[in-house]
Amino acid sequence: MSKERLVVAVCGATGAVGREMLNTLEQREFPAAEVIPFASARSAGNKVPFMGGELTVRELTEESFRGVDIALFSAGGSTSEKFAPHAVQAGCVVVDNSSAWRMDERCPLVVPEVNAHALAAHNGIIANPNCSTIQMVVALKPLHDAARITRVVVSTYQAVSGTGQKAIDELEKQVRQMFNMQEPDVAVYPHRIAFNCLPQIDVFMDNDYTKEEMKMVLETVKIMEDPSVKVTATCVRVPVFYGHSESVNIETERKLSAKEARAILAQAPGVRVYDNPAQKMYPMPTDAAGEDDTFVGRIREDETIANGLNMWIVSDNIRKGAALNAVQIAEALVERDLLRVRDPQLFLR
Amino acid sequence: MSKERLVVAVCGATGAVGREMLNTLEQREFPAAEVIPFASARSAGNKVPFMGGELTVRELTEESFRGVDIALFSAGGSTSEKFAPHAVQAGCVVVDNSSAWRMDERCPLVVPEVNAHALAAHNGIIANPNCSTIQMVVALKPLHDAARITRVVVSTYQAVSGTGQKAIDELEKQVRQMFNMQEPDVAVYPHRIAFNCLPQIDVFMDNDYTKEEMKMVLETVKIMEDPSVKVTATCVRVPVFYGHSESVNIETERKLSAKEARAILAQAPGVRVYDNPAQKMYPMPTDAAGEDDTFVGRIREDETIANGLNMWIVSDNIRKGAALNAVQIAEALVERDLLRVRDPQLFLR
Numbered sequence: 001m002s003k004e005r006l007v008v009a010v011c012g013a014t015g016a017v018g019r020e021m022l023n024t025l026e027q028r029e030f031p032a033a034e035v036i037p038f039a040s041a042r043s044a045g046n047k048v049p050f051m052g053g054e055l056t057v058r059e060l061t062e063e064s065f066r067g068v069d070i071a072l073f074s075a076g077g078s079t080s081e082k083f084a085p086h087a088v089q090a091g092c093v094v095v096d097n098s099s100a101w102r103m104d105e106r107c108p109l110v111v112p113e114v115n116a117h118a119l120a121a122h123n124g125i126i127a128n129p130n131c132s133t134i135q136m137v138v139a140l141k142p143l144h145d146a147a148r149i150t151r152v153v154v155s156t157y158q159a160v161s162g163t164g165q166k167a168i169d170e171l172e173k174q175v176r177q178m179f180n181m182q183e184p185d186v187a188v189y190p191h192r193i194a195f196n197c198l199p200q201i202d203v204f205m206d207n208d209y210t211k212e213e214m215k216m217v218l219e220t221v222k223i224m225e226d227p228s229v230k231v232t233a234t235c236v237r238v239p240v241f242y243g244h245s246e247s248v249n250i251e252t253e254r255k256l257s258a259k260e261a262r263a264i265l266a267q268a269p270g271v272r273v274y275d276n277p278a279q280k281m282y283p284m285p286t287d288a289a290g291e292d293d294t295f296v297g298r299i300r301e302d303e304t305i306a307n308g309l310n311m312w313i314v315s316d317n318i319r320k321g322a323a324l325n326a327v328q329i330a331e332a333l334v335e336r337d338l339l340r341v342r343d344p345q346l347f348l349r
Numbered sequence: 350m351s352k353e354r355l356v357v358a359v360c361g362a363t364g365a366v367g368r369e370m371l372n373t374l375e376q377r378e379f380p381a382a383e384v385i386p387f388a389s390a391r392s393a394g395n396k397v398p399f400m401g402g403e404l405t406v407r408e409l410t411e412e413s414f415r416g417v418d419i420a421l422f423s424a425g426g427s428t429s430e431k432f433a434p435h436a437v438q439a440g441c442v443v444v445d446n447s448s449a450w451r452m453d454e455r456c457p458l459v460v461p462e463v464n465a466h467a468l469a470a471h472n473g474i475i476a477n478p479n480c481s482t483i484q485m486v487v488a489l490k491p492l493h494d495a496a497r498i499t500r501v502v503v504s505t506y507q508a509v510s511g512t513g514q515k516a517i518d519e520l521e522k523q524v525r526q527m528f529n530m531q532e533p534d535v536a537v538y539p540h541r542i543a544f545n546c547l548p549q550i551d552v553f554m555d556n557d558y559t560k561e562e563m564k565m566v567l568e569t570v571k572i573m574e575d576p577s578v579k580v581t582a583t584c585v586r587v588p589v590f591y592g593h594s595e596s597v598n599i600e601t602e603r604k605l606s607a608k609e610a611r612a613i614l615a616q617a618p619g620v621r622v623y624d625n626p627a628q629k630m631y632p633m634p635t636d637a638a639g640e641d642d643t644f645v646g647r648i649r650e651d652e653t654i655a656n657g658l659n660m661w662i663v664s665d666n667i668r669k670g671a672a673l674n675a676v677q678i679a680e681a682l683v684e685r686d687l688l689r690v691r692d693p694q695l696f697l698r
Contacts (some may be wrong), residue, residue, distance in 0.1 A: 147484040151653050155504035155596035157546045157585065174627065175524060184671040190629040197506045197587060197594045197634055199647050199661045204626040208649040229655035234596040234661065236506065238546060239588050245546045247504035247596075258557065277553040285546055298548050301555040304500050304579035312548045312583065 005033030006334070009068045009092070011060055011083065012075025013037030013048050014016055016165045017097060019183065021072050022050050028327060031334065038064055039075070065090035069339055072326050073097060085347035088124035093339050094324045095126050099211075102127040102219060109222045112328040113270040114141045118225075119332055124341040126329055129223060130215040131321025132156050132235065132244055132261070136321070137223050138294045139313045140250065141270040143261060144224060148253035152231040154216060157238045157245035158201060159285060160193060162317045167193070171239055189237065207346040210235055243285025245319040252307045258299045265296050267334035270320070274298050283314035291316055292324055354382035355683070358417045358441070360432065362386030362397050362410055362426030365514045366446060369672035370398050370421050375678060380683065387413055388424070400616060416438035418688055422446060434696035437473035442474050442688050444675045448560075450575060451476040455695065458571045461677040462619040463490045467574075467680055473690040475678055478572060479564040479671025481505050481584065481593055486572050487643045487669070488662045489599065491617040492610060496656070501580040506587045506594040507550060508634060509542060509553060511666045516542070520588055538586065547586040561583055569624035592634025593666040601656045607648045610658055614645050619669070624648050632663035640665055641673055656688050 002151050008025065012018040013203040018037070020219075025035060037048050037057045038302070044059035060079070065071060065087040073080050074097040084094045084101065101107040106119040109127045114137050119126060129137070141151060160167040167188045174184035174194035185191050191198055201212035209217075216233040227270045256264075266273045275297035283295030302308030315321060357374065361367040367386070375386060386397050386406045393408035407413070409428070410582045414420060414436040421672050422429050423446040433450065438642040450456040457467040458476045468475060478486070489498060509516040516537045523533035523543035533541050540547055558566075563670075605613075613697035615622045623632045624646035633646030645663040651657030663671060682688055 053575045102563075104445055150441075153598045153651075153653075157506065164645065172528075174376060176528065179525065191633060192635055195589050195664075196371050196636070197589060199596075199631050199633070200626075208626050209648070213407070232598065232651040232653045232657070232659060234504075234598075234647065236594070236596065236661075238506065240544050240546060245548070245585070247548075247585065248583065249502045249583075249598075277549075277557050280549060284540060285544070286541055286550070298583065300558075302502075302581040302591075304502075304581045308581070310583055312585075314546075330520060 005031055006069040007034045007067055008032045009035070009036050009038055009064065009071040011038045011071055011073045012079065013057055014039045014043045014046055015074060016161055016168065017318055017322040019048060020318045021074060021326060022048060024035055024319070024323045024327045026051050028331070030327060030330065032117060036068070036336040043057045046223070065092040068092045070095065070330050070333065072330065074322065078214070083153050084125050086273060087340055088347050089231055089344045090181040091341050091344060093124055093126070093333060093341060095329045096321050097127060097128040097326055099130065099215065101125050102129060103222065106177045109219060109323060110329050111137055112332050113138050114165055114223055115225065116332045119329070119336060119338055122338060123343065123346050128322065128329065129327045130163055130212070131317040132158060132212065132246065132323050133216050133219040133223070133311055135244060135315035136216065136246055136327050137220055138247060138270045139265065141224060142264050143228070143250065143256065144229065146264050147256040149229050149250050150253055151230065151251040152220070153249040154231065155234045155247045157240070158235060159240040159244055159317055160237065160294045161242050161246065162321070163188060168241055171241065190306065193237060193239055195239060199234065201235040202222045203235055205277070242289040242316060243314055244284060244321060246313045248311050250309050250311070250315055251305055255307045256309060258309065260303050261299050271296055273297065283312055285314060288314045288316050292319060294320055354380055355418040356383045356416055357381045357625070358385045358387055358413065358420040360387045360420055360422045362406055362430065363388045363392045363395055364423060365517065365668055366423040366491060366671040369667045370675060371397060372422060373668070373672045373676045374571055377680070379676060379679065385417070385523060395520035397686055402446055403491065411435040412428065415443040416468045417441045418446065419682065421679065423671065433474050433567055437696050438693045439691055440690050440693060442473055442475070442682060442690060444477060444678045446477040446671050446675055448479065448564065450474050451478065458568060459678050460486055460572055460674060461681050462487050462571055464574060468678070468685060468687055471687065472692065472695050474696065477671065477675045478568045479561070480511055480545045480666040481561065481595065482565050482568040482572070483670050483674050484593060484643045484662055485565065485597060486569055487619045488645045488660070489571060489671055491613050492599065492601070492605065493575070495580065495613050496605040498578050498599050499602055500600040501569070502598040503580065504583045505585055506589070507584060508591050508593055508666055509586065510591050511593065511670070512537060517590055520590065523529060538568065543588060544588060548583065550584040550586055555608065555654040589634045591638040591665060591667060592663055592687070593664045594632070594634060597660050597662055599658050600654055604656045605658060607650050610648050619643055619646055622646065626647065632661055634663060637663045637665050641668060643669055660692060
C-alpha cells in the first residue's frame with residue numbers, strides 16, 4: 001500500500017524538534033498530500049511555518065489519527081506513551097522521537113544508515129534513538145563492520161537545543177543577564193549553563209549513571225544488533241546552542257590504522273570525514289549546525305592499547321539527532337512499502 | 350639557607366596567571382620581604398595590585414635576578430628559555446609555568462601533593478606542569494597508590510583563561526558581537542570559541558595529537574614516576590571562562606569500587622570529593638573557580654572492563670592549574686630548605 005501522497009501528522013509541532021521536522025519534510029520533498037501539526041491544547045490555534053505559508057496547530061487527541069498514514073512524534077515520553085497506541089489503532093504508523101518505546105522489544109530502534117532492515121519487522125511504532133547515540137552509531141557501524149568494536153569510551157559535549165526551545169532561551173537569557181551584571185536565572189537545568197559545563201543530562205539511575213548515559217550504552221547495542229559492543233559514557237551539557245560533539249575512544253578486535261579508518265568513513269553513508277590537522281580542520285558544532293551529515297575528525301591511533309582509535313564526532317542534534325533521522329525513517333517506510341499496521345490493538349492491550 | 354623573608358620575582362606579572370601569582374602570594378602570606386613584578390618592555394611601568402597597594406612593573410632583563418631568591422615565571426616558553434638560565438646563574442631558583450623545561454631531565458616536574466620529594470634533586474629550575482595534567486594527577490595519584498592505574502582515557506573541557514587574558518577578552522567580545530547580530534571577530538583561536546567547541550589546544554604534532562594532548566601523556570608519567578601508566582587524551586576548548594573539566598576513565602590492576610575510590614579521594618590532599626547524584630551535586634567550573642581544591646565527582650564503576658572507573662575532575666586552571674601550584678612549589682622549597690643553586694652555569698652551557 002505504498003502511496004504517492006500521504007497524510008502526515010507532526011505531534012509536538014511547536015517544539016524545537018517539531019519545527020525542524022516540518023522544515024525537513026519540506027526540504028526533502030516528502031510525498032505528503034497533507035501535513036497536520038498537532039500539539040497540546042495550550043498551543044492549539046498557533047501557526048507554524050510550512051512551504052512558504054503557515055499551518056494551524058491542532059490539539060492532539062486520541063481521535064487525531066483517523067485518515068493519517070504516518071505520525072512523527074516529538075512531544076515527550078508521556079505524550080508518546082499515551083497517544084502512539086491510539087495512532088496505531090487508527091492504522092497510522094508512528095515514528096517516535098521520545099525514549100518511551102526505544103527499548104520495547106516490539107519496536108525497532110532505527111538509524112537508516114545502520115539498520116534500516118529492522119523496519120521490516122515493525123508493529124506500528126518505530127523508535128528514533130537518542131540524539132547522542134544516533135551520531136555515534138552512524139560513525140561507528142562502518143568501523144564495527146570492518147574491525148569489530150569491542151569497547152567504546154565516550155564523553156559528550158551536548159548542546160542545549162537537545163533539551164528544547166526553553167533551554168535555548170535559558171542559555172541566551174543567562175548570558176544577557178551576566179553581561180548586564182545581573183544574577184542569572186536558573187530554571188531549566190539544575191545549575192547555570194552559561195559559561196559552565198553540567199555533567200548531568202536527564203535523571204540519575206541507581207548505578208549513578210544518568211539516563212542519557214545509559215541510553216548510549218543500551219541503544220547502541222540494540223541498533224548495532226551486537227551485545228558484544230560494550231559502551232561506557234559520560235554525558236555533559238555545554239554552553240553551545242546547536243550541535244553535539246563526542247570524544248570517542250574505541251577498541252577493536254582487528255587492528256585499524258587511522259588511515260584505514262578514514263578511508264572506511266569516507267565511504268560511509270551519512271558521514272563526512274573532516275580531518276586535516278595541518279589545515280586546522282576538524283569537526284565543530286559551528287560546522288555541523290544545519291547540516292545533514294555526521295562529521296568525523298581527529299582520527300588517530302591510541303597507543304595505550306594494541307587496537308585503539310580516538311575520534312571526534314559532531315552532528316546537528318536537532319537534524320540528524322532527531323528530525324532528520326525521523327524523516328529518513330519515514331522515507332524508508334515509504335520506499336520499502338512498510339506503511340501498514342499488522343495488529344492495531346497491540347499497544348493497547 | 351632557609352630565609353624568613355625572601356625576595357620574590359614574578360615574571361610575566363601582567364598576564365592572567367602572573368596576576369593570580371601575586372594574588373596567591375598575598376593570600377597565602379608567602380614569607381616575602383619584597384615582591385618584584387617583571388614583564389616585557391611593553392608592559393614596564395604599568396601598575397599591578399598587591400597587598401592593598403600597587404607595584405610598578407619592571408622590564409625583564411638578563412640582569413633582573415641579582416639579589417632575587419626565587420622567581421616565578423609565567424611569561425611563555427621562549428621567555429623562560431631565554432631568562433631562566435640567567436636567573437639560575439644569579440643564584441635564583443626558578444619555578445617555571447611554561448612548557449619549556451618540563452621534559453628536561455635536569456628539571457623536576459612537580460605537583461606538591463604528588464611528588465614534592467622530587468624537589469630535592471633540583472638544579473635551579475623546577476617546572477610547573479600543564480594545567481590539565483596537574484588537576485588530573487592530583488586526583489589519580491592516590492588511586493594509583495591504592496590500585497595501580499594501567500590506563501587512562503581522558504577528554505578535557507578547557508576554559509579560555511588557560512590561553513590567557515586575550516582569550517578571555519575574545520570570548521566575551523564574540524558573545525557581545527553575536528548578541529548584537531554582528532559577525533564575531535576571530536583572532537586568538539583558529540575558529541570561533543563562543544557557543545562552540547574547539548578540539549584543538551596548542552599545535553598539532555606529527556602523530557596528529559596536539560601538543561596539549563601529548564603533555565598529558567608525557568607529564569603524567571614523569572610526575573607519577575611510573576612509565577606503566579598509559580594515557581591517551583583528547584583536549585577540547587569550551588566556552589567557559591574559568592575552570593577546566595575532565596572526563597576521566599581509568600583501568601586499574603586491582604579492582605576499586607566507586608565507594609572505595611570515594612573514600613580514598615576523601616583523604617587525599619588537595620582533593621574535594623563532590624559526588625552526590627541524589628542532590629544533583631557534582632563538580633562544575635562554576636564551583637571550582639576561585640577555589641584551591643581539585644573537585645572530583647561522578648565516580649562510578651565502568652562495567653565494560655573488570656577494573657574500570659569513570660570520574661569527572663574540575664579545578665580552577667589559573668589557580669591549582671598554574672599560580673597556586675607554582676606558589677606551593679615555592680613554599681615547599683622554603684620548608685625543605687632547598688633555595689640553593691648547585692651549578693649556576695648549568696643551563697648556560
